[in-house]
Amino acid sequence: MSRCLTERSIDHVVLERGEVANSWRRERWESLRLLTPNWQSRLPGHGYQGSDPDGFMTMPEVVDFVSRYAGAVDAPVRTRTAVTAVRRTDDGYLVVSEHGDWRCRSIVLASGACNLPSVPPLAAAVPPSIACFTPLDYGNSSRLPEGGVLVVGASATGVQLAQEIHRSGRPVTLAVGEHVRMPRLYRGRDVLWWMDATGVWDERYDQVDDLVRARNVPSPQLVGTPERATLDLNALVGDGVELVGRLAGIRDGKAQFSGSLRNQCALADLKMGRLLDTFDEWASDYGPDVAHGAPERFEPTRVPDSPRLEIDLASGEIRSIVWCTGFRPDYRWLDVPVLDRKGCLRHDGGVVDAPGMYALGLTFLRRRKSSFIHGAEDDARDLSAHLATYLGGAAAQHGS
């Protein structure tokens, strides 16, 4: 967005509470790599320059990539400047920060969708003898006590941490609710190449049937590894991870798991089949060269015959729990009435329901790719145009 504003000669400042690329420095676990292959992880005019285009950047590599971009576009960033409040004024906004206040006519919220972990209220019933972690404080498996671990949630974060923790010698039980299954490679190409090539990534927010549902689709079960391995529930079962249903309750010190595991896996298997059908249909229009190999379908998820419905949390079997139950943005500093009754931002494709206010980086903000690094470019271009028009109008009103 800063680059777009600079190109439009719109005077602006970027306020960052930490250092550039703060989230990747401080708020991700150590082994995390991007889910998008390097060739896809690009910013405007700033693509991957390394020797491994099909690989996946590590966190230090992402920090380096984003930092160099900030330098290359000469973004006016004020680091270590946490914003503590944003309020409406007569002609714009007052931004209160640790290093003084700013007044602006327009404001872009680019603080991301993953500031805080979403931990379900039933976590309060976990016995105090069990250590609890979220992806934001997990770091690596050595921080967990020895012994069994309950990983709650089987989306991208859950499957990655489940594998890593299980392979560290701590037996993992994985509680599986709704999830999105995808192979890493399909017909010789990365699944996200297919999402890009078929246009699925570019689907617009105003073209989907049910935008609320689309914005709540869980992050797909993918991992970025040099081996380009698929990390689905079958891979985890192969490692020895135990699958149970969604954590539905904790009663009298017993964790209760839903009896719907089989259906959750059926839904995910069917959905993956539909996605692969979309890829195959597109590929058949483009001739045999576009894919390296024939259409394939994958083994259905191997669900245990009788998954456990309950674990006694007092038995010592489980020594820690990792809540891979999602993230949410932190809007506690946003003192403008732009949140709906569920605490979500009210916006139309990133144009927030307040004059001159915009948002970036939220899931399916304007396109399915909006929350991925390469998704920022189109969204920033669209919204900076809207912002420029807004300022033009505001300037006309204020005679400046």
Place this chain on the structure above:
Amino acid sequence: MAGSKVNNGVNVDALLAAREALSKAPEGAKFNWRATCKWVNGTHSRSAVDGFHGLGQEQKHKTEFTFDADHPEVFASEDNGATPVEFVLVGLASCLTAGVASVAQNRGIQLRSVEAKLEGSMDIQGILGIDKEVRNGYDGIRVTFDIDADAPKKDIEALVAQSQKRSAVFDIITNPTNVTVEVRKAASAGGGR
């Protein structure tokens, strides 16, 4: 496929309109379903379903529905009605079947026939208190759908999977539900005790 020609008897337009309206007025979405039950004799009871609350007001069924429940003769009882646990299977079957029809209508799939067979396995050592490690309820329920419809198998599987996803009874059975039971002393019908 010709969605407008598909008729499974479900008024999907009304449901979608209701969904739209209730998303803007969520208080109206709070329903209370009810049943009453009177003991008859032995393990025989008769339940009735008549009124419920929803869309912000009291509602009534077209007619009162009654259900006799009992235990079978092998339980040394009189078999005046299906057992309570069989009612649960009926509840699940009917909820899933209604869901299949609704989803099929919404997706433009013409159903020709839908039959479900259900089986719940239960070790009665639980309810008889013989073995405390055996639960009272079902240790598993299996549902088999036989569906004749104008659609590929995977689309029919998707119908059934979606029906479970949005089924109230499936949720009630597969997830914990709080049940609160209170007792009041009723007045004697004949008086003078």
